Amino acid sequence: MNLPTQATTLQASYFDGQVLKGTPVTVHSNSGQLVFFLGDTQHAIDLSSIKRSESFGNAPIVLELPGGATLEFERQTSLNTLKAWNVLSLSWFEKLQYHPTRWLLISLVSLAFAVGVYAQGLPVLSKWIAFATPQATVSALMEDVLPTLDGVIFQPSKLDEETKATHQQQLESLLQHSKDQAELAHVKLVFRSSKIGPNAFALPDGTIVLTDELLSALPAETIPGVLAHELGHVKLRHMTRRLLQNALVGTLIATFSGDVSILISSLGTQLIAQHYSREFEREADLFAIDLFVKQGRELATLELLHEKLGSLGKGESGETSYLDSHPGADERIELIRSRTLGASI
Ligand SMILES: [Zn+2]
Structure with missing residues (x-):
């Protein structure tokens, strides 16, 4: 199934898993893939191959890419867009965090x-x-x-x-x-x-x-x-x-x-x-x-x-x-x- 192209882009930090310093990248979603450029090279990663690390509170959202690299997104500004891209569905624990009535329950x-x-x-x-x-x-x-x-x-x-x-x-x-x-x-x-x-x-x-x-x-x-x-x-x-x-x-x-x-x-x-x-x-x-x-x-x-x-x-x-x-x-x-x-x- 082809996902509709998203116009929205997100800022993220790319970590190659080797050096500590991250590289700022601009990410968008296209046809079931996350797409970003490192220098002149375009990377297109299938959503199905992306794993998401658990994170809580206001910690950045970390996506694990095949080969050990990661993309880090600022939670506040990126959460809704990443959800719209179907990159992440919230874990039950996070759903509770964002729903006070469920938290009370x-x-x-x-x-x-x-x-x-x-x-x-x-x-x-x-x-x-x-x-x-x-x-x-x-x-x-x-x-x-x-x-x-x-x-x-x-x-x-x-x-x-x-x-x-x-x-x-x-x-x-x-x-x-x-x-x-x-x-x-x-x-x-x-x-x-x-x-x-x-x-x-x-x-x-x-x-x-x-x-x-x-x-x-x-x-x-x-x-x-x-x-x-x-x-x-x-x-x-x-x-x-x-x-x-x-x-x-x-x-x-x-x-x-x-x-x-x-x-x-x-x-x-x-x-x-x-x-x-x-x-x-x-x-x-x-x-x-x-x-x-x-x-x-x-x-x-x-x-x-x-x-x-x-x-x-x-x-x-x-x-x-x-x-x-x-x-x-x-x-x-x-x-x-x-x-x-x-x-x-
Ligand atoms: Zn007694």
């Missing part, structure tokens, strides 16, 4: 991929790192967590020493004869008054925090259930894994530029973080149920615990209560009953 697809990686891969990675790191190292790294919280959400406990000693004994009896006793030897129990109402935490260094508000809101016999649940969080290194996930996703988000990406990915993070939280809660519940079953304790006290927790409203300040980060009472009691049935079969 690819950003969103990448983002969805990143969120997918986060949802599928990061928990696995976080779990691996959390368990591959010796507890002593985690504890050393995390020793500032409690002092930091003390300055923000915790105040000294108003409990008397006798009550504290009772709960300490409850913790020790949960650990006694447990197969996890050695693994959980680093667990410490501390008491605080909390600005965010009834709550219990298992910090990465193995410190379990019980708040005065939680202890006064629950019947005394349900506290071992709280402690068993928190021991589950410690054994399964939930807080460490959560921190690692957040750190890893923070790194991921930082690799994105543009407000839209950051907005959407932070939304995704929040949604998924909520999901993890419930998954971890369920694992901690299962740990507590198993510990109770093994020690011949009354599962009814776990049911009572969840009923009471379910009836706790918002904290006095109106901020998040214990309830918000945990599955609903019905769901948790259902879990206990299904586990009881399972155990009796």
